[in-house]
Amino acid sequence: xxxxxxxxxxxxxxxxxxxxxxxxxxxxxxxxxxxxxxxxxxxxxxxxxxxxxxxxxxxxxxxxxxxxxxxxxxxxxxxxxxxxxxxxxxxxxxxxxxxxxxxxxxxxxxxxxxxxxxxxxxxxxxxxxxxxxxxxxxxxxxxxxxxxxxxxxxxxxxxxxxxxxxxxxxxxxxxxxxxxxxxxxxxxxxxxxxxxxxxxxxxxxxxxxxxxxxxxxxxxxxxxxxxxxxxxxxxxxxxxxxxxxxxxxxxxxxxxxxxxxxxxxxxxxxxxxxxxxxxxxxxxxxxxxxxxxxxxxxxxxxxxxxxxxxxxxxxxxxxxxxxxxxxxxxxxxxxxxxxxxxxxxxxxxxxxxxxxxxxxxxxxxxxxxxxxxxxxxxxxxxx
Numbered sequence: 001x002x003x004x005x006x007x008x009x010x011x012x013x014x015x016x017x018x019x020x021x022x023x024x025x026x027x028x029x030x031x032x033x034x035x036x037x038x039x040x041x042x043x044x045x046x047x048x049x050x051x052x053x054x055x056x057x058x059x060x061x062x063x064x065x066x067x068x069x070x071x072x073x074x075x076x077x078x079x080x081x082x083x084x085x086x087x088x089x090x091x092x093x094x095x096x097x098x099x100x101x102x103x104x105x106x107x108x109x110x111x112x113x114x115x116x117x118x119x120x121x122x123x124x125x126x127x128x129x130x131x132x133x134x135x136x137x138x139x140x141x142x143x144x145x146x147x148x149x150x151x152x153x154x155x156x157x158x159x160x161x162x163x164x165x166x167x168x169x170x171x172x173x174x175x176x177x178x179x180x181x182x183x184x185x186x187x188x189x190x191x192x193x194x195x196x197x198x199x200x201x202x203x204x205x206x207x208x209x210x211x212x213x214x215x216x217x218x219x220x221x222x223x224x225x226x227x228x229x230x231x232x233x234x235x236x237x238x239x240x241x242x243x244x245x246x247x248x249x250x251x252x253x254x255x256x257x258x259x260x261x262x263x264x265x266x267x268x269x270x271x272x273x274x275x276x277x278x279x280x281x282x283x284x285x286x287x288x289x290x291x292x293x294x295x296x297x298x299x300x301x302x303x304x305x306x307x308x309x310x311x312x313x314x315x316x317x318x319x320x321x322x323x324x325x326x327x328x329x330x331x332x333x334x335x336x337x338x339x340x341x342x343x344x345x346x347x348x349x350x351x352x353x354x355x356x357x358x359x360x361x362x363x364x365x366x367x368x369x370x371x372x373x374x375x376x377x378x379x380x381x382x383x
Contacts, residue, residue: 002056002057002060002077002128003070004060004064004071004077005071005283007044007060007061007064007071007358008044008069009145010044010064010069010143011040011064011065011069013071014043014044024125026130027130028128028310029065029127029131030127030128030129030130030133031130031134031135032109033100033104033127033131034100036065036159037061037062037065037066037100038077040064040065040104041058041061041062041065043073044061044064045057045058045061049073051307056081056360058099059080059084059102059103059233060077061099062099062102062103062104063077063080063102063103063106063107065103065127065332066104066107066125066128066131067107067120067121067125067126067127067128067205068120068121068125068126070120070121072121073122076112076121076122076291076331079111079112080111080112081110083102083106084097085109087102087205088207091206095152097205098205098209098210099213100210101205101209101210102205103128104128104131104210104236105130105133105200105203105205105210106128106201106282106333107124107125107127107129107131108124108125108128108129108132108173108202108339109124109174109200110175110200110201110203119378124173129169129173132169132172133165133166133169134165135210135211135214136168136169136172136217136218137161137165138211139211139214139215139217139218140156140160140164140165140168140218140236141161143215143219143226143236143336144156144160144161144217146225146226147226149227150226151226151290153292153298154240154246154290155246156236158241160239164236164239166233166337167239168217168218168235171196171198171217171235172199172200172214172235173200174199174200174201174296185377188283188325198211198216198217198234199237208222208310210276212220216234217235217237218234218235218236219231219234219298220232220233220234220237226290228288228289228290229287229288231248231290232248232290233289238246244296245292245296246290246291246292247290247291247293247300247349248288248289248290248291248349249289249290249291249300249343249348249349250285250286250287250289250346250347250349251285251286251289251291251300251348251349251350251351252264252283252284252285252303252305252314252349252351253283253284253285253286253348254281254282254283254284255266255282255283255284256268256270256273256275256281257275257276257279257280257281257282258270258273258274258275258276259273259275261273262286263353264285266348266354278370279334280331281297282311282313282332283305283313283314283315284312284314285346285348287315289349289370291349293349294352299344299351299352300349300350300351300352301349301350301352302347302348302349303316303319303347303348303349304345304346304347304348305317305345305346305348306328306330306342306343306344306345306346307343307344307345307346308330308331308332308333308335308339308343309335309343309344310330310333311330311332311333312346313330313331313333314346315328315330315331315332317345323343326340326341326342326343
């Protein structure tokens with residue numbers, strides 16, 4: 001049995017005289033929640049119990065720390081005990097379960113129903129909720145450092161770092177009350193708050209700790225790098241895309257005939273590489289590439305290309321007046337489309353050459369490959 005009255009009294013004494021917090025506001029306790037919980041646990045049960053584990057006594061201390069003042073409802077504690085025992089039965093080593101993670105998530109609504117008007121214990125707890133926002137904020141800072149190193153053009157602003165943690169926490173916790181948000185819409189509602197794949201309710205403590213789960217939501221992966229395909233499923237990407245600051249698109253790359261290097265610039269970037277003369281440079285499509293479009297100050301513009309049916313290279317569409325010339329052969333393998341049958345057409349993004357005029361000032365397309373965007377390509381299945 002847990003003596004909740006004693007735990008509540010110890011929490012008040014700890015806040016008043018047992019720590020340097022005084023009458024700390026919930027947000028102050030949440031700021032360094034993990035260290036503060038460890039301090040409070042040591043104050044309650046002493047160091048004789050060893051490191052903080054997922055034992056029920058450690059969980060009870062965590063509940064007293066993260067929850068509102070006073071005693072928790074007995075049925076709420078029983079709900080947590082049921083969740084804890086189910087996890088412990090499946091865990092290879094129950095001692096490795098993290099009481100901080102479990103109770104922080106539980107306080108935000110994981111593993112239980114949140115009742116908005118059911119009193120402070122049945123809602124999201126006053127220390128747990130800001131602690132979750134701080135977890136998201138720490139993840140966003142780490143993610144922004146990765147962005148600044150890999151893709152400096154997509155780095156977040158200081159305003160982003162202040163505003164987005166709270167917005168992302170709303171998405172994680174499903175706490176949007178706009179009246180339109182639906183978790184089962186399968187992304188059909190079109191609302192900016194709809195991020196069903198990153199619902200905290202899908203977190204499995206036996207698979208990963210809470211912070212890696214938050215990292216995956218914020219940047220698409222818990223690894224120490226930004227990966228285009230995974231990043232495009234993240235909360236950060238969706239926010240930047242909504243503002244037009246980033247796109248994930250198919251991009252045209254060239255393959256150097258000398259060293260095999262893939263590149264999207266004018267020349268092969270490999271030091272010392274001298275490609276053979278007179279050899280056509282294959283051009284291919286790479287999916288999931290993060291770009292900044294030309295109209296937002298970037299270097300990529302949307303183009304339409306033919307796709308070779310033999311070698312899969314893409315090559316420019318030449319126009320005769322307003323009509324595309326469908327009989328041009330593939331410059332790599334010399335495949336020629338059957339008479340009257342145009343090759344498959346694909347829409348992709350191409351890095352603008354340094355000497356190319358800005359969008360809206362390009363001349364008519366021709367044999368040099370400066371073909372304009374053809375809106376009719378949108379009517380074609382370009383998968």
